[in-house]
Amino acid sequence: MMQLQIHCAYTELADPETLVPNPRNPNQHPKKQIELLAKIIQSQGWRAPVTVSNRSGFVVRGHGRLQAALLLGCQVPVDRQDYATEAEEWADLIADNRIAELAEIDDDVLANRITNGSMSQSCTAGVRMGRINFLVAVSKVPFLIRIRLSCCRPMATTP
Secondary structure (H helix, E strand, O other): OEOOOEOOOOOEEEOHHHOEOOOOOOOOOOHHHHHHHHHHHHHHOEOOOEEEEOOOOEEEEOHHHHHHHHHHOEOEEEEEEOOOOHHHHHHHHHHHHHHHHHOOOOHHHHHHHHHOOOOOHHHHOOOOHHHHHHHHHOOOOOHHHHHHHHHHOOOOOOO
């Protein structure tokens, strides 16, 4: 089984085949998202564990990371946690699914990170190409950086 670097706290390493996704998880991960997540994990290592409930034995947080691990064929860092009730476990699962959706990208900060070269190809993998192209179009990214980006990826026309 492939070994990847682990940069997060965890209580155990597990074979992803032994972990049980929560069958009530309403969050669905498209294939493209799982493939992208697998590339990021392969490039950067594990930055967050998969959380498993000691109460139910189900995955509470990290369903996408689990699917990426299955795709990569690697062990998964697991953080086992105690939940007093099913409601508490469910609330954590829903909060984890929903909280990232509420974030907003600061275009100036993103443009600055691209401009100063502090974002590698794997870092920009999670940013929609349309967003980068939009920053390029409104000249928030200097000309030389725009040329480098256009050589690396096809340029789209929508933000």
